[in-house]
Amino acid sequence: MSKVRTRFAPSPTGRMHVGNLRTALYAYLVAKHEDGDFILRIEDTDQERLVEGAVDIIYRTLAATGLVHDEGPDKDKGVGPYVQSERQEQGIYLEYAKKLIEKGEAYYCFCDDERLKECKQVIGDKEISIYDKHCLSLSKEEVEAKLAAGMPYVIRQNNPRTGTTTFHDELYGDITVDNAELDDMILIKSDGFPTYNFANVVDDHLMGITHVVRGNEYISSSPKYNRLYEAFGWEVPKYIHCPLITNEEHQKLSKRSGHSSYEDLIEQGFLTEAVVNFVALLGWSPESDNEIFSLDELVKAFDYHRISKSPAVFDITKLKWMNGEYMKAMDFDRFYEMAEPYLKEYVKGDYDLKKIAKMVQTRIEIFPDIKDHVDFFDAVPEYDSSMYCHKKMKTNQESSLSVLKELVPVLEAQDDYSNDALFETLSKFAADHEYKNGYVLWPVRTAVSGKQMTPGGATELMEILGKEESLARINAAIAKLS
RNA sequence: GGUUCCUUGGUCAAGCGGUUAAGACGUCGCCCUCUCACGGCGAAAACAGCGGUUCGAUUCCGCUAGGAACUGCCA
Numbered sequence: 001m002s003k004v005r006t007r008f009a010p011s012p013t014g015r016m017h018v019g020n021l022r023t024a025l026y027a028y029l030v031a032k033h034e035d036g037d038f039i040l041r042i043e044d045t046d047q048e049r050l051v052e053g054a055v056d057i058i059y060r061t062l063a064a065t066g067l068v069h070d071e072g073p074d075k076d077k078g079v080g081p082y083v084q085s086e087r088q089e090q091g092i093y094l095e096y097a098k099k100l101i102e103k104g105e106a107y108y109c110f111c112d113d114e115r116l117k118e119c120k121q122v123i124g125d126k127e128i129s130i131y132d133k134h135c136l137s138l139s140k141e142e143v144e145a146k147l148a149a150g151m152p153y154v155i156r157q158n159n160p161r162t163g164t165t166t167f168h169d170e171l172y173g174d175i176t177v178d179n180a181e182l183d184d185m186i187l188i189k190s191d192g193f194p195t196y197n198f199a200n201v202v203d204d205h206l207m208g209i210t211h212v213v214r215g216n217e218y219i220s221s222s223p224k225y226n227r228l229y230e231a232f233g234w235e236v237p238k239y240i241h242c243p244l245i246t247n248e249e250h251q252k253l254s255k256r257s258g259h260s261s262y263e264d265l266i267e268q269g270f271l272t273e274a275v276v277n278f279v280a281l282l283g284w285s286p287e288s289d290n291e292i293f294s295l296d297e298l299v300k301a302f303d304y305h306r307i308s309k310s311p312a313v314f315d316i317t318k319l320k321w322m323n324g325e326y327m328k329a330m331d332f333d334r335f336y337e338m339a340e341p342y343l344k345e346y347v348k349g350d351y352d353l354k355k356i357a358k359m360v361q362t363r364i365e366i367f368p369d370i371k372d373h374v375d376f377f378d379a380v381p382e383y384d385s386s387m388y389c390h391k392k393m394k395t396n397q398e399s400s401l402s403v404l405k406e407l408v409p410v411l412e413a414q415d416d417y418s419n420d421a422l423f424e425t426l427s428k429f430a431a432d433h434e435y436k437n438g439y440v441l442w443p444v445r446t447a448v449s450g451k452q453m454t455p456g457g458a459t460e461l462m463e464i465l466g467k468e469e470s471l472a473r474i475n476a477a478i479a480k481l482s
Numbered sequence: 483g484g485u486u487c488c489u490u491g492g493u494c495a496a497g498c499g500g501u502u503a504a505g506a507c508g509u510c511g512c513c514c515u516c517u518c519a520c521g522g523c524g525a526a527a528a529c530a531g532c533g534g535u536u537c538g539a540u541u542c543c544g545c546u547a548g549g550a551a552c553u554g555c556c557a
Contacts, residue, residue, distance in 0.1 A: 196557045244550070252550085321507055456518090
């Protein structure tokens with residue numbers, strides 16, 4: 001059996017859509033699971049949609065996610081170039097289109113917009129056009145005359161009007177359509193560039209692609225691609241059409257959702273590994289019920305037969321959970337490195353950011369969550385005295401006031417403001433007065449933070465704040481409660 | 483409109499003729515606890531509908547309904 005070769009063939013039109021990322025992932029996994037090759041091809045045949053820098057985004061994203069390609073524009077292994085505009089320049093597509101013309105499987109078309117309008121009809125609120133094969137009837141001489149006169153032209157596929165065409169998808173099985181549904185799609189555009197429809201067939205064959213992994217949206221044009229392969233006498237690759245990723249409204253994930261691209265997600269504080277892991281599970285499930293997978297583990301576990309056929313909603317809530325799992329499992333040094341910019345933004349005071357980072361690591365799902373956990377370090381926020389009332393701790397404003405007052409001399413006498421020492425002192429204080437720990441620690445924590453929730457307990461916070469600041473805050477609380 | 487595809491809890495999903503219909507996220511409750519979180523335990527929550535086939539259908543077939551994709555000189 002020949003080596004598996006898959007490709008990822010994005011258009012450089014902007015950010016990496018998560019659907020695209022998943023297609024790339026699956027193509028990578030299909031290849032790597034069988035120890036095959038993963039190829040990158042740039043499909044830049046639409047001149048108008050090209051976006052400056054988009055190719056770099058593709059490289060960066062593949063590198064960041066670990067989807068390392070074996071071949072591509074920067075790694076020619078003999079079937080290059082790997083950029084379609086360069087292939088076009090070499091005349092590859094026109095050459096093959098002409099072969100089709102010779103076989104009667106394609107033809108020149110000189111129809112202009114005016115003429116094409118006649119083929120259009122409006123049904124409902126949509127405009128559909130089916131080309132009427134007008135130019136197919138042109139004689140060889142007429143065609144040559146028009147060509148010689150420099151008339152603009154396109155080359156169209158010549159599809160039959162009767163019969164059916166069947167193609168096989170690894171997931172969906174055989175899909176059959178009436179040939180009457182097959183439009184004479186354009187193969188070569190009037191600017192000389194091939195359409196995706198043609199270029200992908202020619203390139204996939206020339207590059208020896210064995211498994212075509214792509215989005216579901218291509219399923220309805222696949223019969224036409226099959227006819228192309230057959231017309232050339234080429235072996236048809238295995239097709240694997242992946243289900244769509246949708247938003248909560250079950251519609252195609254769009255920019256409007258705010259998290260439609262890999263770059264969006266990273267900007268929002270998600271980790272690359274979590275995004276890859278999450279996206280792998282949208283439309284595919286492993287045999288085990290494990291959900292946390294590194295890329296290497298995915299390679300081992302990935303069986304493309306387990307890809308599902310129905311669309312999947314992109315559930316950002318679950319992604320957040322998964323991201324949190326990665327956060328917690330993360331090596332602290334790396335966590336700190338990534339968290340530091342956020343910490344520095346919200347904590348200006350001279351506090352031990354590493355200690356704060358440690359407290360926060362198990363409590364956040366994405367980096368921006370840090371803000372709400374640390375915003376009290378620089379200054380105690382405005383808060384209501386009723387916060388001192390806590391049913392379970394059996395505290396209220398009066399009890400808190402008296403506890404805090406009693407505590408001041410104790411805390412003034414204390415020099416070791418480490419968490420352990422403070423906790424020991426306060427526990428002892430509580431025991432001596434026959435208080436429950438919470439009865440004294442709740443007011444302290446409140447006094448010191450002014451918050452309902454904090455990333456650590458009272459003594460942990462005091463360790464970070466230090467003696468002076470802790471006492472100042474407690475005294476301020478006493479004043480507030482008096 | 484036409485064509486094609488899809489349809490298990492709110493979401494991701496397992497299941498591939500006989501199951502108390504997994505698991506995860508989320509939700510709720512309890513425990514742990516110097517708050518919250520983590521962690522632990524538990525609960526509620528699903529086979530779109532109708533017909534077949536079959537001793538027996540979530541599973542196979544058909545129809546209906548709903549959804550989606552395609553219907554570009556975009557990919």
